[in-house]
């Protein structure tokens with residue numbers, strides 16, 4: 216595939232998001248990966264192993280929804296965790312994966328319960344379709360593995376049964392979330408990180 220102006224515009228937008236996320240401490244030491252939908256067959260994704268706070272427009276690769284690169288370079292090791300979302304949900308336009316302290320610690324602390332219930336937070340209203348704090352949103356926690364295809368299958372099975380899920384944790388690893396566009400995805404990520412931080416503090420204060 217020839218890299219178009221759209222490809223580079225989206226790469227620049229994701230690089231700016233990466234810089235912001237790095238400044239927040241959510242993608243240390245080359246961790247994390249980001250993507251944007253290009254069309255109904257392709258997505259733009261970070262190349263593997265790059266520092267996600269200092270991405271250049273050349274640090275992005277176009278992949279199909281089976282994770283195969285269609286431009287030069289090596290896409291993220293976690294490519295399938297992005298492409299599965301574009302494949303399952305035609306409305307998803309952006310996917311962000313971060314390794315914040317909150318996501319890493321909470322996913323370890325609460326792994327046995329299988330999910331974190333976010334309940335009675337005003338910030339639940341940041342998610343599309345939720346207009347009240349009075350409710351609960353489950354954030355599932357999957358076991359970490361280097362077998363990304365197996366993890367993608369597990370996640371896909373969960374999302375088939377819970378299409379309203381706004382994101383998920385991988386134990387001791389990090390958070391995946393998505394949205395219709397990059398702005399929405401950043402908003403969802405910020406809301407999730409805020410509530411994960413609250414949950415961690417509650418755990419600390421009440422244990």
Ligand SMILES: CSC[C@@H](O)[C@@H](O)C(=O)COP(=O)(O)O
Nearest residue numbers: 245246247248263264265291292
């Ligand atoms: C730097 S360790 C983190 C990686 O193993 C992975 O989890 C990650 O988020 C980044 O992998 P990448 O292949 O650069 O997309």
Ligand SMILES: [Zn+2]
Nearest residue numbers: 246247312389
């Ligand atoms: Zn990761």
